[in-house]
Amino acid sequence: xxGALDKLVTLLLEGxxxxxLVEGRRVRATGQDGPRLVxxxxxxxxxxxxxKCTTEQFNLLExxxxxxAAMAVVRDTFPDGVGATRGTVVIGTPQGDVHDLGKNVTKMxxxxxxxxxxxxxxxxxxxxxxxxAQREGALAVLVSGLISPVIxxxxxxxxxxxxxGLGPVKVVAGGxxxxxxAAATLNVDYVAQDAFDGxxxxxxxxxxxx
Amino acid sequence: MNGLxxxxxxxxxxxxxxxxxxxxxxxxAARIAGQPLREYLTDGVVLARCQLAALARYxxxxxxxxxxxxxxxxxxxxxxxxxxxxxxxxxxxxxxxPAEVAGLRVPTPTSSGRMPQVLTAARMLRSxxxxxxxxxxxxxxxxxxxxxxxxxxxxxxxxxxxxDAFESVLDFAVEVALAFGQAQLEAGAHLCIVFDPSxxxxxxxxxxxxxxxxxxxxxxxxxxxxxxxxxxxQHIAGPxxxxxxxxxxxxxxIANIDYCVTVAQARAALPGxxxxxxxxxxxxxxADPELIARACDELLDAAGPAGFILSSGCExxxxxxxxxxxALVAAARRHKA
Numbered sequence: 001x002x003g004a005l006d007k008l009v010t011l012l013l014e015g016x017x018x019x020x021l022v023e024g025r026r027v028r029a030t031g032q033d034g035p036r037l038v039x040x041x042x043x044x045x046x047x048x049x050x051x052k053c054t055t056e057q058f059n060l061l062e063x064x065x066x067x068x069a070a071m072a073v074v075r076d077t078f079p080d081g082v083g084a085t086r087g088t089v090v091i092g093t094p095q096g097d098v099h100d101l102g103k104n105v106t107k108m109x110x111x112x113x114x115x116x117x118x119x120x121x122x123x124x125x126x127x128x129x130x131x132x133a134q135r136e137g138a139l140a141v142l143v144s145g146l147i148s149p150v151i152x153x154x155x156x157x158x159x160x161x162x163x164x165g166l167g168p169v170k171v172v173a174g175g176x177x178x179x180x181x182a183a184a185t186l187n188v189d190y191v192a193q194d195a196f197d198g199x200x201x202x203x204x205x206x207x208x209x210x
Numbered sequence: 211m212n213g214l215x216x217x218x219x220x221x222x223x224x225x226x227x228x229x230x231x232x233x234x235x236x237x238x239a240a241r242i243a244g245q246p247l248r249e250y251l252t253d254g255v256v257l258a259r260c261q262l263a264a265l266a267r268y269x270x271x272x273x274x275x276x277x278x279x280x281x282x283x284x285x286x287x288x289x290x291x292x293x294x295x296x297x298x299x300x301x302x303x304x305x306x307x308p309a310e311v312a313g314l315r316v317p318t319p320t321s322s323g324r325m326p327q328v329l330t331a332a333r334m335l336r337s338x339x340x341x342x343x344x345x346x347x348x349x350x351x352x353x354x355x356x357x358x359x360x361x362x363x364x365x366x367x368x369x370x371x372x373x374d375a376f377e378s379v380l381d382f383a384v385e386v387a388l389a390f391g392q393a394q395l396e397a398g399a400h401l402c403i404v405f406d407p408s409x410x411x412x413x414x415x416x417x418x419x420x421x422x423x424x425x426x427x428x429x430x431x432x433x434x435x436x437x438x439x440x441x442x443x444q445h446i447a448g449p450x451x452x453x454x455x456x457x458x459x460x461x462x463x464i465a466n467i468d469y470c471v472t473v474a475q476a477r478a479a480l481p482g483x484x485x486x487x488x489x490x491x492x493x494x495x496x497a498d499p500e501l502i503a504r505a506c507d508e509l510l511d512a513a514g515p516a517g518f519i520l521s522s523g524c525e526x527x528x529x530x531x532x533x534x535x536x537a538l539v540a541a542a543r544r545h546k547a
Binding site: 015057058059060061062064065068096098099101104147148149151177180181185 | 291293296297299362363366367369370411412413414415418449469490491492493495496527528529
């Protein structure tokens with residue numbers, strides 16, 4: 001990574017949204033490659049945050065602060081939302097579960113890593129997530145669940161996708177209840193232990209055309 | 211030895227003759243008794259009857275005068291959405307900004323929201339079981355109540371953006387927990403679990419707990435102990451290992467761990483403190499009794515000769531298989547010193 005981006009990466013990791021905005025503008029002003037450099041800094045910050053997670057120093061607060069700062073820079077750099085380059089994913093919390101903190105954190109992480117994220121919200125019927133995947137040409141549906149009663153709904157997702165001809169669309173589960181289960185138990189492609197683990201799985205997929 | 215004696219022995223870290231079995235049965239008791247969950251959560255008499263039915267069914271060592279995590283915030287003005295057979299959730303948080311806490315008053319437990327139902331349940335349970343099994347009360351710890359008053363995202367951002375106002379919310383949360391917990395003890399609970407999952411290192415850094423929550427937890431636990439709590443039970447889930455060394459100064463007697471931490475790790479961090487845990491809670495719904503039995507045997511072997519309560523480490527799911535809970539209780543009963 002360009003050494004000139006170190007300051008922006010540091011500010012993002014510190015979760016300082018205002019200072020990140022200012023530094024992001026300074027980087028952009030350095031030339032026509034400015035926006036690309038900003039994206040590189042965002043990815044570097046997220047990678048470093050992700051590496052921290054693998055050393056069991058994961059906590060939502062730090063990720064939220066970095067995510068908030070990253071989102072501020074993304075919105076400022078790409079006001080028309082053209083920053084997403086890695087494909088589209090759909091995310092939601094299934095019907096019956098109104099806990100959305102984990103989903104929102106994952107959304108920020110993925111957006112900062114260059115994914116276009118369609119947020120179906122909380123307490124969402126799984127059919128709506130499938131509708132969104134079809135409409136938006138998603139490469140994956142991410143489902144977050146804090147409570148165990150949503151498990152039967154998660155198990156339906158793959159078959160619902162197949163019934164719409166969306167068999168190649170991956171299903172990724174996460175959240176306190178779901179991550180206690182094996183992928184086979186949930187009938188999903190992957191069970192993510194945290195937002196970065198899910199992002200790494202998605203980064204390994206080939207993006208499908210929009 | 212009865213159930214209460216087994217738990218007291220474990221809490222005092224005395225060499226055990228028998229292992230206490232405490233599957234954390236809350237709303238699952240309604241399923242056992244064939245009652246709609248909503249009635250269980252809104253009527254203290256129904257709650258107590260269901261808990262007694264679960265006690266008769268499983269013969270574990272504790273009953274729980276516990277509704278859900280929304281009792282305090284509802285009593286303070288948050289609006290909940292109720293469902294027929296699921297726990298309620300907050301639809302509108304009473305605080306939109308931490309500074310608004312100045313306008314809140316500590317609720318009167320005998321007349322605020324569902325708090326009186328919890329007191330009714332504690333009173334009825336104690337009357338029925340006396341000192342044969344533990345009657346367990348339940349209060350939210352300061353971080354979790356702050357999140358319930360503000361909403362989790364708003365609370366976490368406020369902790370960074372408006373630290374002074376956020377600390378006022380934490381102080382208020384301690385006052386609420388003390389008032390509610392002490393009322394539960396007066397009604398008959400032997401102790402109150404301090405439930406603070408939002409203080410988990412999965413949510414906030416361990417330094418956050420050390421700087422903002424440890425003293426407040428100590429204040430809360432001291433207040434409960436001073437009001438007659440039999441022991442101080444701290445319930446934080448997730449990767450709690452960095453917090454455990456702080457528990458003695460927080461006056462914790464029983465440290466809950468869930469499956470994210472092994473008993474060996476927790477024992478190394480807290481060599482003289484009672485642990486409770488840590489069969490994976492979802493296993494009670496998705497595993498076989500044989501697997502539960504094996505997991506319990508391994509835990510009991512790892513726990514050492516004193517200071518251990520065999521437990522789920524977290525609430526058993528509503529849809530838990532009864533034979534899996536039976537397997538936990540049976541494993542405890544098999545093990546003798």
